[in-house]
Amino acid sequence: MAPLLAGIRVTIHHMTSIRTAVSRRAVLRGLTSAASMLALGGCANLVATGASFEASDLSVNPALLVATTRKPVNGARAKPWFGPERAAAMTIARAQLTPPDESRFSLASVGLADWRIDAIEPMPRVGDLFALVTSGRDVLIYVHGFNQTFETAALDAARLSDGIKFRGETMAFSWPSKANLLDYGYDRESAMWSRDALERVLDGLMGSPAVGRIHIVAHSIGTMLALEALRQLYARHGEAAAERIGSVVFASPDIDMDVFSSSVERIGPLAAKITVITAANDRALAMSRWIAGGITRVGAAEKAQLERLGLRVIDASQQGWGIINHDLFLSNAEIRQVIRSAVDGRLVTQAPQNLTR
Numbered sequence: 001m002a003p004l005l006a007g008i009r010v011t012i013h014h015m016t017s018i019r020t021a022v023s024r025r026a027v028l029r030g031l032t033s034a035a036s037m038l039a040l041g042g043c044a045n046l047v048a049t050g051a052s053f054e055a056s057d058l059s060v061n062p063a064l065l066v067a068t069t070r071k072p073v074n075g076a077r078a079k080p081w082f083g084p085e086r087a088a089a090m091t092i093a094r095a096q097l098t099p100p101d102e103s104r105f106s107l108a109s110v111g112l113a114d115w116r117i118d119a120i121e122p123m124p125r126v127g128d129l130f131a132l133v134t135s136g137r138d139v140l141i142y143v144h145g146f147n148q149t150f151e152t153a154a155l156d157a158a159r160l161s162d163g164i165k166f167r168g169e170t171m172a173f174s175w176p177s178k179a180n181l182l183d184y185g186y187d188r189e190s191a192m193w194s195r196d197a198l199e200r201v202l203d204g205l206m207g208s209p210a211v212g213r214i215h216i217v218a219h220s221i222g223t224m225l226a227l228e229a230l231r232q233l234y235a236r237h238g239e240a241a242a243e244r245i246g247s248v249v250f251a252s253p254d255i256d257m258d259v260f261s262s263s264v265e266r267i268g269p270l271a272a273k274i275t276v277i278t279a280a281n282d283r284a285l286a287m288s289r290w291i292a293g294g295i296t297r298v299g300a301a302e303k304a305q306l307e308r309l310g311l312r313v314i315d316a317s318q319q320g321w322g323i324i325n326h327d328l329f330l331s332n333a334e335i336r337q338v339i340r341s342a343v344d345g346r347l348v349t350q351a352p353q354n355l356t357r
Contacts, residue, residue, distance in 0.1 A: 054165065055165065056161055056162045056164075056165045056166050056167070057161075057166065057167050057168060057169075057170075058097075058099075058158060058161045058162055058166065058170050059099050059162050062096070062097040062098060062099050062115075062158075063094055063095070063096055063097065064094070064095040064097055064154060064157060064158055064170055064171070064172055065093075065094060065095075065129060065133075065139075065169055065170065065171035065172070066091070066092070066093040066094065066095050066120070066154065066171065066172050066174065067090060067091070067092055067093075067129065067171060067172075067173050067174075067197070067198075067201045068082055068087075068090065068091050068093075068150065068172075068173070068174040068175070069086060069087055069090050069091075069174075069175050069176060069190075069193070069194040069197045070082035070083060070084065070085065070086070070087055070091070070150055070174055070175070070176045071083055071085040071086065071087040071088075071176070072087070072091060072122070075122075076091070076093065076120040076122055077120070079117075079151065080149060080150060080151060081117065081120050081150050081151060082150040082174065083150070084149075084176050084177060084178045084179060085176060086176045086190060086193065087176075090126070090197045090200070090201075091122055092122070092123045092125070092126050092128060092129045093120050093121055093122045093123060094120075094121045094123070095117050095119070095120050095121075095154055095172075096117070096118045096119040096120075096121065097115055097116065097117055097118065097155075097158055098115070098116050098118055099115055099158075099162070100113040100114050100115060101113060114155065114159075115155045115158045115159060115162075116155070117151060117154060117155065126200065126201075126204060127204070129201075129204070131210075133169050133205075133208065133210045133211050136210070136212050137167075137168045137169055137210075137211070137212055138166075138167070138168035138169070138211075138212040138213045138214070138215060138246060138343075139168055139169045139170075139171060139205055139211055139212070139213075139214050139215065140160075140161055140166050140168060140169070140170045140171065140215045140216075140217065140343070141171045141172075141173055141201070141202075141214065141215065141216045141217070142156065142157035142160055142161075142170070142171070142172050142173065142217050142218075142219075143173045143175075143198070143216065143217070143218035143219070143222035143223075143225055143226045144156060144157075144172070144173075144174060144175075144177070144219055144220075144222050145218075145219040145220025145221050145222045145223075145252075145254065146177065146184060146187045146188075146220050146221045146254065146284075147177060147178075147179055147180065147181060147187065148174075148177045148179055149177070149179045150174050152179075153172055153174045153177075154172045154174065156172075156219075156330060157170055157171070157172035158170070158172075159330055160217060160329070160330060160336075160339075163330065163336045164336050164337075164339050164340040164343065165340065166343065168212070171201075173194075173197075173198055173201060175190050175191050175193075175194035175197075175222070175225060176190040176193075176194070177190065184288075184291060187221060188221055188224075191221045191222065191224060191225040192224065192225065192228065194225055195225055195228040195229045195232065196229075196232070198225060198226065198229035199229040199232045199233055199236075202214065202229060202230075202233050203233065203236070203237075205244075206233075206237065206240070206241065206244045211244075212246075213244065213245070213246030213247075214244055214245050214246060215245075215246045215247045215248075215249075215342075215343050216230075216245070216247070216248045216249070217249045217251065217329070217339060218248075218249070218250055218251070218253075219251045219252060219327070219329065220251075220252055220253070220254045220284070220299075220326065221254045223250040223251070223252075223253035223254065223255055223298070223299075224253070224254065224255045224259075226248070226250070227250070227255070227260065227263050227264075227267075228263065230245075230248070230267055230270055231263050231266055231267050234266070234267045234268055234270055235266075238268070239268070239269065241270060242268065242269040242270050242272075242273070245270060245273055246273070246343065246345070247273055247275065247342040247343050247345070248270070248273045248274045248275070249274075249275045249277065249329070249338075249339050249342050250274060250275070250276045250277065250298070250299075251277045251299075251327075251328070251329035251335075251339075252277065252278070252279065252282055252284070252285060252299040252326050252327070252328070252329070253276060253278075253297065253298035253299045254284075254285060254288050254297050254298075254299060255297065255298045255299075256292065256295050256296075256297070256298075257295065257296045257297070257298055257301055257305070258295075260298045261309060264309050264310075264311070265309075271309065271310050271311065272310060274311045274312065275311070275312040275313075275314065275338065275339075275342045276298065276299075276306055276311050276312070276313045276314070277299075277314050277316055277328070277329060277335060277338065278298070278299050278300060278301060278303065278306070278313060278314070278315050278316065278317070279299065279300070279315070279316045279317045279319070279325050279326075279328060280300055280315070280317045281317050281325050282299055282300055282325050282326050283325060283326070284325075284326035285297040285299045285300045285326065286300070303315050312342075314335070314338050316328050316332070316334075316335055319332045319334055319335060
């Protein structure tokens with residue numbers, strides 16, 4: 001027990017220093033980009049198998065769709081835009097962003113510049129959100145995890161979309177988080193409280209003739225929220241839901257293994273859409289397991305156990321070199337390629353260093 005508690009103290013100390021003026025994730029990308037190009041063969045293999053890595057749509061038109069169950073702060077006219085409290089109604093908005101300067105000698109090239117939010121434009125009705133989607137375009141929805149402000153969640157959605165060079169509309173679904181390591185319980189309950197709102201968003205996208213396929217990337221506790229929304233969606237629409245959902249990626253899922261298994265069994269063909277990214281050395285999930293009384297979290301479960309549920313599983317244990325290893329889907333180039341492959345509909349069944357079509 002003593003080593004685990006010591007590890008938790010190290011984790012807490014590290015995670016509380018994350019929110020600085022310069023994004024830690026941006027720094028990680030700057031430090032690892034050269035190493036990824038030289039030392040890892042998976043990226044080159046992926047390019048050779050037909051993926052297109054031209055500029056993301058978000059970098060060309062930096063407007064992020066937003067759906068949030070957080071309470072607005074001062075009408076969402078300035079930072080922090082939305083706070084940690086639960087709102088009486090879901091807010092639909094568009095966030096105007098500024099991407100980092102990607103020129104060769106820019107600060108972004110060494111991880112010292114990042115995306116930023118310039119303005120939030122709330123919309124009066126949920127239906128207005130779907131009118132913004134250009135006919136036939138896919139939509140990527142990012143559902144954040146524990147300990148996130150609205151701004152960090154929205155910018156992570158932008159980093160994810162840009163990192164995988166997504167061609168389509170990108171949306172951040174942000175639920176109320178206290179953004180505090182000591183408020184794990186509040187965050188967990190807030191995520192579950194938001195499942196009806198996420199289902200409403202998915203239902204609206206499915207009903208819009210302008211929307212192509214719907215892709216979901218959820219992280220940490222956000223995977224529990226996304227899974228429950230999908231379960232409700234399947235109960236309502238059945239096979240039609242599976243036809244419109246393109247891919248579902250659960251990165252470092254912070255879900256009880258028994259609860260997860262039960263839910264997966266109730267979403268029919270949607271289960272075959274799921275790719276789970278795990279890591280045995282994920283220290284944040286180790287802490288979550290301790291809080292949960294020793295119950296295994298899905299993101300740290302054995303690969304074979306998850307594959308028996310009919311899921312695609314990528315073990316990223318060999319990809320993480322940091323202290324936490326909980327956000328590899330953003331900080332690691334190989335894991336971003338896994339997500340890109342899932343969105344492209346290409347089957348990935350092996351570890352990132354051995355990617356196959």
